[in-house]
Amino acid sequence: MDREFFASRYETKTDNSFALDDNIMVRGGLTTAGSKMLQNFVSPLQATVVDRLLDAGMELAGKTKIDELAIPTVSEDIFATLSGAAGAVSEGLCRIALCNDVSGKNRRQAPAKGLYYIHPTYGTVSRFGLVPAVSSMDQLGVVCRDIDDGFNVLGIIAGHDEKDFTTFPEKSYSYAPKEGPFRIGIPVNVMEAADEESGNSVNEFAGRLGAEKFELKYFEVLPQVMYILSCAEIGNNTSRYDGIKFGYRTENYSGLNDLYTNTRTEGFRPDMKLATIIGAFVLSKKNYEAYYLKSMKIRRLLREHADELFSRFDAVVMPLRLKDPEPYRNMALYAFATLCGLPSVSIPFGSCGLQLIAQARNENILYGICKGAVKDGI
């Protein structure tokens, strides 16, 4: 059972233990990030979040398996294979787990296992010691069984890190559920595209708490924007993997160019290679303006739209699945929060679960809504 979820396992009790996705570094241990490229990589660094959890007295249960580098993929059904973190927590092999949920996989899958996933505001949790996928979107979040536990752990790992200049100045956070009532928004255009079961869970929730309808702008182009921006950064974050300094090196080379091309062709899975090629494509001189620059502009429009939305609503509710099973299209459900750096929580409400998104730094609103939902009986 363990082996299904863990990339490497440590000897611990489970009642005070945490698991880490295998892209989070522990000094002296392997950090493979689910990639052949890092198959034997032993990091000399330790992630700040690990230091903080260990200092708080928690124990490391192990490293959970992830899809290669935790990147959003579009050819394989990223949502079909179970997240190692969600699996390990749901099997009781550890109390909580940390993940980088750029792809949305954990937000999608946690509720199906009866778990919560807390995805914090970008800039809340240090990324020092995280193998980066998409630097402008990566953020470590918490898989947990119990929402109070989850926010308690978030309070331990969150806070300014002088080793990560992209963290907010606040030294520490202590989360407490905000009191309602809450103004909830429900995006009609997204709901139209949602699959039935997922839509029902959202509607049930909206019915109980009351929700106002709105149109989520740019929803139709979120897959493109998300994928274009992600691929460019992913391709760039992985250009350091070349078999020279560490990691996988091909056995098949005669000169420098072969060393590069064979190592990188053999070391990455096809979906990763697709993302890399697309990354080069959207950044090339010919295409930069039409694709990459364009996407950065739409990202700004989206962020402005979010500001406008959250002046009307405390939180927005979203389904977890679309009728269209294509992973590329489903990315849009998670891209809104990810692109804008907004906090979101996936909760096991109803038969399918749902996600709630709030304005940046408003985790306490999400916490408050969750407590209310628990009261109402999940």
Place this chain on the structure above:
Amino acid sequence: MDLKTVMEYEAMVKFNLPGSEREWIAEKASMLEESFNELSKVDTDGVEPLVSVLNFNSALREDVSVRLVSRDEILANSPDQYDGYFQVPRTIE
């Protein structure tokens, strides 16, 4: 995207894909390219690109040199090292 174009990008990112993979990528990339062209429908006139969602400026680090790890730790993961250097096949000037 045709195979020739895929090969151009492969050269940029140091891949040398087997034929079947190259075809698969060409196919996927063509579909994606079509999808990307939908972006032109969004009016972005006068919009500043967003690089980071954070709205504060960079902190600055004091100019003090600190040793973080030993040379051995740096070389420990290397597939090929010689006398303190990382070793690679001869580069051509």
Place this chain on the structure above:
Amino acid sequence: MEYEVVMGLEVHVELATESKLFCSCSAKFGAEANENVCPACAGMPGMLPAVNKRAIELGIIAGLLTNCEITRTITFDKKNYFYPDLPTGYQITQLYAPICRNGFVEIETGAGKKKIRIKQIHIEEDAGKLVHDYRTGSSLVDFNRAGVPLVEIVSQPDFRSSDEVIAYLEKLRALFSFAGVSDCRMQEGSMRCDVNISVRKAGSKELGVRTEIKNLNSLKAIARAIEYETDRHISAIETGCEELVQETRRWDDNSGETYPMRNKEDATDYRYFPNPEILPVHISEEWISEVKSGIPELPHEKYERLTKEYGLSDYDSKLITGSKNISDIFDRTMEYVNNPKEVANWIIGDLASIAREENVPGDEIRIDCEKFGKVIKMVENRVINRTIGKKVLQLVFREDMDPEIYVRENRLGMIADTGYLEDLVREVIAANEKSVLEYKAGNQKVISFFMGQIMKRTQGKADPAAVNSILKKMLS
């Protein structure tokens, strides 16, 4: 047919910081391979860039010294390509918002004064170093230099001769080394220069085909390469013997020729994009003022002070302000000997000749200025004579021993006792009747002969002025 050569320069200068641009590894030159390396500059994942404050300040200073506009909010970008000396597969540089723009440098050549316009200055990180192992046929990579901060100074194509290019580089070097921006040593690689060159018919407004020359490791090489490449262009235009293409060429100092580079740099698509890991750096008015007031005295300011306040000659002042090292030695020695003319003389006369004998170039002269000051004082106070002084200085230079102790232990004190000297002079005169006659016949040079004899007998310690006056008295 008269031709005009048109050139623009890209000069890379390594900033004199303690640590690297985005990590805290030492930026100092000379360590063993991969000693000054951390996971970030070795290309490992997991660390985040942390902008070096001093590097930004030195960038601001570089801009102030070259009369540029300082950009108030600067950002960094990623430039993508693969090469073993580039640990992450990209270089962090500035494309969209460089730190300085639109400046100029005034130069002076034989043809007069001229302003060279600066298009921009941007900050970027340096790459590592590749060493080629001829025995094994492999290349060895050292990341010590990877991540060291550089500024790249891009000029407009305002140069019309290699003299102008040399004057510009020397001016940059003087300004930057005095202001502490960089030591600008071409031999150590802390200043590098690429030349963009084209040739056109004199009077024409259009630019000819442009080639870029790289691998220029000394001012001499630059002058030779410009001459070679100019000739090559002219020859190609006039005879059509080869086709001129826009390309990057490598200068080979041994053969004295340029060759096209194998990796076609112009064809590379660097896929630049803004770096989301580094937030914008804001440069306020206050910070610029603070930085400006901290700039040390510049060569031309010092020249003014040396000539006007101290009354040093134009020649001496130019020499002292021509090198940061010599200028520093002057300043530090002045702390011990408050006599600028004396100090200048000792540096330009004695110290310089000692250094030449020992084959030490001006920039590399190292001496304990307190000890230097002691030597000067001892001569000034007539404890030892000038000749002994120079010998003692030579020993201080070579062995750094304490001059006062040395003089005492070796009893080198000046002999000025008139009685004793008079006896000596009488002896020497008596033993050299022939020479006395020559002197009386009008041969002034005999005085030196007698002086030499006295010095021999006193192991060089006699007071030359006293001996001279005694000799003149006794020989008359």
